[in-house]
Every structure is written in C-alpha cells, then in structure tokens.
Amino acid sequence: MTSVAAIDLGATSGRVIVGELEDGALRLRPVARFPNTPVRLADGLHWDVLSLYTAAMRGLGEVARADEGLIGAAIDSWAVDYGLLNGNRLLGNPFHYRDARNEQGVARVHAAVSPEELFRRNGLQHLPFNTVFQLAAAAAAGELDEAERMLLIPDLLGFWATGARVAERTNASTTGLLEVGGPDWDFALLPRLGLRRDLLPDLVDPGTALGPVLPEIAAEFGIPGRVRFTTVGSHDTASAVVGVPMTRDDAAYISCGTWSLVGAELTAPITSEAARAAGFTNEGGVDGRTRFLKNVMGLWLLSESVRAWEQVGEQQELGALLRQAAEAPADVPTFDVNDPRLLAPGDMPTRIEALLVERGSRVPASIPEFVRGVLQSLANAYADAVRDIERLTGRPIRRVHLVGGGAQNALLCQLTADTVGVPVVAGPVEATAIGNLLVQARTHGLMTGDLESLRAVIARSFPPRTYAVRTSARG
Incomplete structure (x- = not known):
C-alpha cells in the first residue's frame, strides 16, 4: 500500500509516523520516537540538531526498508529557531528560543522600529524569541559575519536531506521578517535592522517538491530514490491546524x-x-x-x-x-x-x-x-x-x-x-x-x-x- 512519512519534531521529542489512506480513512503507524534534549554550553542554550537529524533519518530509513510503498516524507517542527550556513557548513549548533540572549535583540530591533510599526508590518504577537529578535542578537555578536544563508529548523534538515535551500512559507511567517499577508520577505525592513537580503532563502508554499534524498545520504541511511521530500505546513502549528x-x-x-x-x-x-x-x-x-x-x-x-x-x-x-x-x-x-x-x-x-x-x-x-x-x-x-x-x-x-x-x-x-x-x-x-x-x-x-x-x-x-x-x- 502506498504511504508517506511525517517527521514531526517537537520541543521535547521527535517521531517518525507513517500514514496510509485506505477506504477514505487515514491510518497511522508510529515507527520511531526519540528525545529532543537541549544542551547548555558556556555561550548559552542550544538544540542538538545533529542528533535530531540523525535520529529522524534513521527512522525514515527504517520505514523505507520495511515498507516498499513509501513514496514521500516531509518535516515539521517548532518555529522561530534557525541554523546559519556558510556553504554546506553549519556555523554552530542553533540557539534555543529559551536562551536568555534574546532580550538584547528586542532592544536592538525596537531602537530601529517601534513595536506598533513592527506589528503593522509582520502581524506578529510580541514574543522575545521571535526570529527577528534572535537575528538582531546574532548580528550584535558578530555571528552573521560568516553566514551566507539562514534556514529555519525544518528547512535546515530538509537541506541536509535533499540539498534544497528554501524557506517554507508558514514557518517563515513566524520570523517577523515576512510581510503580513504578503507574498515575500519584508525587504524594506531588513536594512533598518542591519540584516542582509541574501541571508534569506527563497520562499515556497506547502506542497512544493524538494526532491529525492542526496545519494550520500541515501547510502548512509538506506533511503531509496523513490522517497521524495516535499514541503508541508512546516511550522508544527500550521500542520496541527490542518489536523x-x-x-x-x-x-x-x-x-x-x-x-x-x-x-x-x-x-x-x-x-x-x-x-x-x-x-x-x-x-x-x-x-x-x-x-x-x-x-x-x-x-x-x-x-x-x-x-x-x-x-x-x-x-x-x-x-x-x-x-x-x-x-x-x-x-x-x-x-x-x-x-x-x-x-x-x-x-x-x-x-x-x-x-x-x-x-x-x-x-x-x-x-x-x-x-x-x-x-x-x-x-x-x-x-x-x-x-x-x-x-x-x-x-x-x-x-x-x-x-x-x-x-x-x-x-x-x-x-x-x-x-x-x-x-x-x-x-x-x-x-x-x-x-x-x-x-x-x-x-x-x-x-x-x-x-x-x-x-x-x-x-x-x-x-x-x-x-x-x-x-x-x-x-
């Protein structure tokens, strides 16, 4: 039977769940579950994103070896957090949204754009960990100097799997850098915040094809070429509201x-x-x-x-x-x-x-x-x-x-x-x-x-x- 797999990453755990449609009903089959445990280092609280990626891909490989009908996979996760890339190299483990550094980012952004104007532009509830504030803190710390691209967590894992560097739109809308109700990033806002336009990837909608797994990743985890990654509502709440x-x-x-x-x-x-x-x-x-x-x-x-x-x-x-x-x-x-x-x-x-x-x-x-x-x-x-x-x-x-x-x-x-x-x-x-x-x-x-x-x-x-x-x- 034809099936697809959801890689669902939450703030405390992740899992791989297979879905099959039969007689107009959806049947779920949980395959793998793994912890998501933050790591506190001298510079702050981080996600162990490499372990998350490895566990997710191992789970997907387990499904693919046992289920010849598996044709697709997609990733969703919590919002706002991101990884910075220089070429294919990750510039450090992503910071956790609960890290204390975000307050300095709030002050930096609000010095350039008032809270009232920011809401008119991005439509977001003020939360000190929104990506816009995290990036402002990162810029102040010099963390963006080497960065060529920012990818949100599900997009980062999707990039490692397929090589596609994109930003899925529902998750991008949580960053504070997207025009509210609009089609693109707020490019007029970026220079006011000291952020480069080329840091942000192209936006894509849920339901966009990303492609098969890269050959070296397929060999590592045993995932055949028939399994193709696509985007969904990659912010977990966007997928939850569909559900x-x-x-x-x-x-x-x-x-x-x-x-x-x-x-x-x-x-x-x-x-x-x-x-x-x-x-x-x-x-x-x-x-x-x-x-x-x-x-x-x-x-x-x-x-x-x-x-x-x-x-x-x-x-x-x-x-x-x-x-x-x-x-x-x-x-x-x-x-x-x-x-x-x-x-x-x-x-x-x-x-x-x-x-x-x-x-x-x-x-x-x-x-x-x-x-x-x-x-x-x-x-x-x-x-x-x-x-x-x-x-x-x-x-x-x-x-x-x-x-x-x-x-x-x-x-x-x-x-x-x-x-x-x-x-x-x-x-x-x-x-x-x-x-x-x-x-x-x-x-x-x-x-x-x-x-x-x-x-x-x-x-x-x-x-x-x-x-x-x-x-x-x-x-």
Missing part, C-alpha cells in the same frame, strides 16, 4: 503541547491596534489561510514541574497525578501562565509559588492541588483568549477544538469547557502529524480537494471526544 476537524466558522482551536496556541482560522490577517494590544499574531496557514492566534504557555509548566519534583527525589507518575488532581478541591489558587518568568527552564514549582505569594494567594497544600491549579490557570488563559477572538473577529465562538497532547488530558479538557463555557471537542492527539501526512498525500496525488476535504478524512478516521459544559464561567 483540526473544524466544520464551522464559529469554532476556535487550541493546539496544546509544550505551548498552547489558541486561535481561529481566517481568510485575511487582522492587524488592528486592538489585536496587537491583545497579544494576537497572524501566521500563515496551508492554502493561504491565516492562523489568527495567541501563544499561551502550555503543558511545559506541568512537565517542568514534574522534572523539578523528580530531581529532588519525588517521583511522579503523570497519569496517577492527574487522577489525584481531578479529586482535588476545585477552588485552587491560580496564576498568570504567560508571566515571562515562567519561560526559562528551571525550578518551575518554586517560581509558580512565588507568583502566587506575590498576588496574595495561598500556596497549594499538595502536589495534586498544585497540578489542578496549573491546569485551571491554563483554562483561564484559554477562556481569555477565546473571548478576545470573539471581540476582535466579531465571530461568536460556540465550540472549541482541542488537539495535540493536551487532548489526552481529560481534566484539562473538562476545565476548559467549564471555563470557556462552550463544548470542547478533543482530538486528534496526533493532529500535527496528521496534517503533515494529509498535505503530503494531496501533493503526491493520493487524494484531492481543499482543507475541508482533508478535514473530512480526519473526522472519519479519528472520532473525537466531546466535553460538555458542567458550569459556565462566561459573562
């Missing part, structure tokens, strides 16, 4: 993993001052759609907390912890999940407790109560974002689709329904890989149609679970 089985205009989505992206799919960006003040972003979507969304801290808060507890010898099994949290009192202390002090790795429970004390709240009496407080705080942030979507778009929101790893968290889904005040439709969990696979399938002619046609396949293949509202917090 949301939305059928109505009155729906919002939450793509919930390490980060939570709360948004609506539009046909055009919204760049009003009200949208900027509310912290919304306009990112490119597959088939020219606009992902109008807000970045909200996600399950990173919980995973970092569990890691901190385990470091002091308090082993926690997440499933049991969530069951205990569901039994904890509902009236838990909450906090602002988007406080920038929660961005960096470290002792998350201590920082959260400090935020609670700062606002005059009590500290949770137990770990299950702490966990419930984290999830309720996330639900509160989701509700605020949904209400802003209604206000900024003029659309009433009558259901929320929650996809990604958070769709497995029944307590989070129920708290979100109760707090937002509309039903939450949970699933699919593998929305990002599904979106990646379906865009590939369409590119290779295995199916046809628009996004709605792709989403109809998702609805048939992965029946969701609906959480009804028990209490309403709207009003």
Whole structure:
C-alpha cells in the first residue's frame, strides 16, 4: 500500500509516523520516537540538531526498508529557531528560543522600529524569541559575519536531506521578517535592522517538491530514490491546524503541547491596534489561510514541574497525578501562565509559588492541588483568549477544538469547557502529524480537494471526544 512519512519534531521529542489512506480513512503507524534534549554550553542554550537529524533519518530509513510503498516524507517542527550556513557548513549548533540572549535583540530591533510599526508590518504577537529578535542578537555578536544563508529548523534538515535551500512559507511567517499577508520577505525592513537580503532563502508554499534524498545520504541511511521530500505546513502549528476537524466558522482551536496556541482560522490577517494590544499574531496557514492566534504557555509548566519534583527525589507518575488532581478541591489558587518568568527552564514549582505569594494567594497544600491549579490557570488563559477572538473577529465562538497532547488530558479538557463555557471537542492527539501526512498525500496525488476535504478524512478516521459544559464561567 502506498504511504508517506511525517517527521514531526517537537520541543521535547521527535517521531517518525507513517500514514496510509485506505477506504477514505487515514491510518497511522508510529515507527520511531526519540528525545529532543537541549544542551547548555558556556555561550548559552542550544538544540542538538545533529542528533535530531540523525535520529529522524534513521527512522525514515527504517520505514523505507520495511515498507516498499513509501513514496514521500516531509518535516515539521517548532518555529522561530534557525541554523546559519556558510556553504554546506553549519556555523554552530542553533540557539534555543529559551536562551536568555534574546532580550538584547528586542532592544536592538525596537531602537530601529517601534513595536506598533513592527506589528503593522509582520502581524506578529510580541514574543522575545521571535526570529527577528534572535537575528538582531546574532548580528550584535558578530555571528552573521560568516553566514551566507539562514534556514529555519525544518528547512535546515530538509537541506541536509535533499540539498534544497528554501524557506517554507508558514514557518517563515513566524520570523517577523515576512510581510503580513504578503507574498515575500519584508525587504524594506531588513536594512533598518542591519540584516542582509541574501541571508534569506527563497520562499515556497506547502506542497512544493524538494526532491529525492542526496545519494550520500541515501547510502548512509538506506533511503531509496523513490522517497521524495516535499514541503508541508512546516511550522508544527500550521500542520496541527490542518489536523483540526473544524466544520464551522464559529469554532476556535487550541493546539496544546509544550505551548498552547489558541486561535481561529481566517481568510485575511487582522492587524488592528486592538489585536496587537491583545497579544494576537497572524501566521500563515496551508492554502493561504491565516492562523489568527495567541501563544499561551502550555503543558511545559506541568512537565517542568514534574522534572523539578523528580530531581529532588519525588517521583511522579503523570497519569496517577492527574487522577489525584481531578479529586482535588476545585477552588485552587491560580496564576498568570504567560508571566515571562515562567519561560526559562528551571525550578518551575518554586517560581509558580512565588507568583502566587506575590498576588496574595495561598500556596497549594499538595502536589495534586498544585497540578489542578496549573491546569485551571491554563483554562483561564484559554477562556481569555477565546473571548478576545470573539471581540476582535466579531465571530461568536460556540465550540472549541482541542488537539495535540493536551487532548489526552481529560481534566484539562473538562476545565476548559467549564471555563470557556462552550463544548470542547478533543482530538486528534496526533493532529500535527496528521496534517503533515494529509498535505503530503494531496501533493503526491493520493487524494484531492481543499482543507475541508482533508478535514473530512480526519473526522472519519479519528472520532473525537466531546466535553460538555458542567458550569459556565462566561459573562
């Protein structure tokens, strides 16, 4: 049977998942999973991108040797981070977006372009790790002096696999260097920021052919020439939104993993001052759609907390912890999940407790109560974002689709329904890989149609679970 493979790289792990279409339904087959562990060096926090690439290509080779029907592969990953190339040589491991150097980049950019003008030009929510700020910090440190080309992470891995140096458009839209709603890089902005035009590669759309694997890479990993790489929505959220089985205009989505992206799919960006003040972003979507969304801290808060507890010898099994949290009192202390002090790795429970004390709240009496407080705080942030979507778009929101790893968290889904005040439709969990696979399938002619046609396949293949509202917090 003909198949395609998604190489899906998240902030904590990567995986290779095979997809096959049979009788109008998509079937998934996970093949490989590998950790994505940052490395702290003397100059800062980096991604171990060479290990990621090797693990991904080994996984793809494993698929190709076992599956004679495999014809394609595509890569998606988190946004904003990049590698610098001089010829074929990588100039150091890419910096991690959580590295502390970004603040100097923010000051450098805003000295040249005000936040208000920058939003009018790129339509992006201000986040200190956006690529534009990272590149400004890199320029100040002299890191761009030898660089001939910048490639975002999925494009970098695609280049190593195929030799194609391009920038896929949905991911490029997260850099802050793309004209909002426009066809190209903002070339008028670059000289004001001291950035060279030739640093940026040509833009391509999702569904663009990159070619077969280079001969030396094919030999190294055992990947035959029939396997051809193409682009998809290479920003993982762009693929995840393809994987949301939305059928109505009155729906919002939450793509919930390490980060939570709360948004609506539009046909055009919204760049009003009200949208900027509310912290919304306009990112490119597959088939020219606009992902109008807000970045909200996600399950990173919980995973970092569990890691901190385990470091002091308090082993926690997440499933049991969530069951205990569901039994904890509902009236838990909450906090602002988007406080920038929660961005960096470290002792998350201590920082959260400090935020609670700062606002005059009590500290949770137990770990299950702490966990419930984290999830309720996330639900509160989701509700605020949904209400802003209604206000900024003029659309009433009558259901929320929650996809990604958070769709497995029944307590989070129920708290979100109760707090937002509309039903939450949970699933699919593998929305990002599904979106990646379906865009590939369409590119290779295995199916046809628009996004709605792709989403109809998702609805048939992965029946969701609906959480009804028990209490309403709207009003």
